[in-house]
Amino acid sequence: MTRSWQRWIPAVAVPAVVAVVAVVGGVATTASADLPDKTPQEVLALVGASDVTSFSGTLFQSSDLGLPDLSSISGASGSSGSSGSSSSSDSDAAGTFDATSALELLTGSHTARVYADGTDKLRVQVLDQLAERDVVLNGSELWVYDSSDSSAVHSTLPAPGDAAPGEAASGDVPTTIPTPDELATQFLAAVDPSTDVSLGADTSVAGRSAYDLVLTPRTDATLVGSVSIAVDAETGMPLQVEVFARGDSSPAFEVGFTDLSLDAPSASLFDFTPPAGTDVTEKDLSAEGHDATDAGPGAPASGAADAAEPTVTGEGWDAIVETTISGDLSALTSNPLFAQVATPVAGGSALQTTLVSVLLTDDGRLLAGAVPVSALQAAAAQ
Amino acid sequence: MSSESVLGTGSNATERGPRRALGWGFFLSELAVLFRRRRTWAMLAALAAVPILIAVAIRLTDGGDGRGPAFLDRITQNGLFVGLSALAVAIPLFLPLTVGVVAGDSVAGEASTGTLRYLLVSPVGRIRLLIVKFAAAAVFCLAATLTVTVAGILIGLALFPVGPVALISGDTVSVAESLLRSLLIAIYVTLGLLGLAAIGLFISTLTDAPVGAMAATVVVSIVAQVLGQLSQTEWLHPWLFSYYWLDFGDLLRQPIEWSSFGANALLQLAYVAVFGALAYGRFATKDVLS
Numbered sequence: 001m002t003r004s005w006q007r008w009i010p011a012v013a014v015p016a017v018v019a020v021v022a023v024v025g026g027v028a029t030t031a032s033a034d035l036p037d038k039t040p041q042e043v044l045a046l047v048g049a050s051d052v053t054s055f056s057g058t059l060f061q062s063s064d065l066g067l068p069d070l071s072s073i074s075g076a077s078g079s080s081g082s083s084g085s086s087s088s089s090d091s092d093a094a095g096t097f098d099a100t101s102a103l104e105l106l107t108g109s110h111t112a113r114v115y116a117d118g119t120d121k122l123r124v125q126v127l128d129q130l131a132e133r134d135v136v137l138n139g140s141e142l143w144v145y146d147s148s149d150s151s152a153v154h155s156t157l158p159a160p161g162d163a164a165p166g167e168a169a170s171g172d173v174p175t176t177i178p179t180p181d182e183l184a185t186q187f188l189a190a191v192d193p194s195t196d197v198s199l200g201a202d203t204s205v206a207g208r209s210a211y212d213l214v215l216t217p218r219t220d221a222t223l224v225g226s227v228s229i230a231v232d233a234e235t236g237m238p239l240q241v242e243v244f245a246r247g248d249s250s251p252a253f254e255v256g257f258t259d260l261s262l263d264a265p266s267a268s269l270f271d272f273t274p275p276a277g278t279d280v281t282e283k284d285l286s287a288e289g290h291d292a293t294d295a296g297p298g299a300p301a302s303g304a305a306d307a308a309e310p311t312v313t314g315e316g317w318d319a320i321v322e323t324t325i326s327g328d329l330s331a332l333t334s335n336p337l338f339a340q341v342a343t344p345v346a347g348g349s350a351l352q353t354t355l356v357s358v359l360l361t362d363d364g365r366l367l368a369g370a371v372p373v374s375a376l377q378a379a380a381a382q
Numbered sequence: 383m384s385s386e387s388v389l390g391t392g393s394n395a396t397e398r399g400p401r402r403a404l405g406w407g408f409f410l411s412e413l414a415v416l417f418r419r420r421r422t423w424a425m426l427a428a429l430a431a432v433p434i435l436i437a438v439a440i441r442l443t444d445g446g447d448g449r450g451p452a453f454l455d456r457i458t459q460n461g462l463f464v465g466l467s468a469l470a471v472a473i474p475l476f477l478p479l480t481v482g483v484v485a486g487d488s489v490a491g492e493a494s495t496g497t498l499r500y501l502l503v504s505p506v507g508r509i510r511l512l513i514v515k516f517a518a519a520a521v522f523c524l525a526a527t528l529t530v531t532v533a534g535i536l537i538g539l540a541l542f543p544v545g546p547v548a549l550i551s552g553d554t555v556s557v558a559e560s561l562l563r564s565l566l567i568a569i570y571v572t573l574g575l576l577g578l579a580a581i582g583l584f585i586s587t588l589t590d591a592p593v594g595a596m597a598a599t600v601v602v603s604i605v606a607q608v609l610g611q612l613s614q615t616e617w618l619h620p621w622l623f624s625y626y627w628l629d630f631g632d633l634l635r636q637p638i639e640w641s642s643f644g645a646n647a648l649l650q651l652a653y654v655a656v657f658g659a660l661a662y663g664r665f666a667t668k669d670v671l672s
Contacts, residue, residue, distance in 0.1 A: 004667045007662070007663060007666040007667050008663040008667065009663075010659040010662055010663060011659045011660045011662060011663025011664070012663075013659070014655050014656055014658075014659035015656045015659065015660075017655075018652045018655055018656055021652075022652070058641070113635075113639070125551060125635065127632070127635070127639065129628055129629065129631060130452040130453075130470065130550070130628060130630075130631035131452070131550055131631070132550040132551050132552075132631075132635060134551055134552050136552075143552075145551075145552040147550040147551070147552065150455070150456070152552070259641070266637075269636070269637075272552060272553075273554070274552060275548030275552060275553075275554050276459065276545075276548070276554075277456075277459045277548075278548075278552075
């Protein structure tokens, strides 16, 4: 009897060991580092002084916006898109960057590999199951490739320097270049009326120690609870951004590195030639270069109808963007995707997520903001 | 038929010294028994039929309308995609089915034909018996996966043009490198099936009815995949042995994404450890009556 009992020991011990290893492994990745204390201003200066332009890493993005999972729908429309793009390639945002895929990127979770070498060489690979979407920038050559329907879009950028990825808008270059420290001070002064900037506990992202910069809105009118930015302690490179909805402890939106190497990636990665049999579309970016500037929550409309110049009411976190849609509304509202995500409310249809609300009024106005739908309705009634 | 193996190990043991020869001799004779069976060859033939059917159907209908399993629309341009497309078709059902048959039969089959006690009477420890049975099932996993891959490559060579292969990243690699990657994918899929083989081995120790053990193993693989589809069980997905099955596409990226290969191996190792230990607990305490 006792011997029989002893023989079950491994059967109990091994699962226990496996469970412990699994749990400990999960804890170890979230273990926090102990870094020298800094003020938020010093961390901001660290970000400003960051000069990392060459790296390769894996980005993980996940959204829990309360939207239905659209990956199945967009997969279906993605395969039909190859037949549609040939007929309507005139003014629509071509191929892979239509409104559906923009929405699809905002739901569920995605993994992407990012390779950057300098400011003019960038490759982003969105890893899908048995498929991949690639964006390759090499100097002025821009390729967008989608393996699921073997389609590619080729563009030549107007000037190589203009499209530096990830750089802040550098429209007004001051005569004297401010130091990172001065920039940090200016930024803090600018956001202070609306936002409290503080430092959270030190964290670890992609195996690197990081400071956690927390931006908390001072107003209660917004849906955003806080924004947390992990800043690499060594290089000042932002490693992770998490956006928390008000009253939620898990992020509603997060994007961050799970793996990062600061070595320059292989140069051959940026030499892209579409494989034989690819359906290549040439797209001239110089005419509609501002097309992709406003790919925020209003993106569902930009694909279907031309939007007028938006007006912004209020400022800070509870600002509301309002724009008028001049195109055909029925084209948008008859989209099955629209019925999937929007709910009818008084005065129009609303899209409510945990972070952002969008209201499409019956008279063709589109309002969006990080506020509850009721605030949008009140703004629409004015 | 396993009584043959008992005799075989006995003769080997006298030749090479007792301990080592016993393990290898027993393993080799177990493989001989497995691959001498008509059922094993029938299952491998059925697996080889998957790429052949796909290739012939594509050849006769001259392509498709872009629907269907992955890589199907690329076959007409490059025959090397037949094997990959067939793997994508075979992974959810056909491969688990055959692995379930082999693993489910491993111990229960011996018990039902009354050969198990003869095996244990000869100096074969119960642990060694389990290890050899699992190793044989693992070899079958590799044979099954290679069958699909090689049959796909051969029929693709026969029916379609073959040239440099476009990866899903859009980069193009030479035929030689694509064959190397196909081999890597076969190893990846084999690794992915090991967890199911261990589960089948455990179930096989629970019963004397081999058909029941086979059916239960196949049902487990289907249940795991259904759970993997439901968004309500999302927290569970990374722990399912079928989680990485269709991620073999990561080996078709440029550069190769190795993370899923390592994660897959680790996950399967955990399954093998847990269900191997459970199988030992059950088998070591079992009264072998038949």
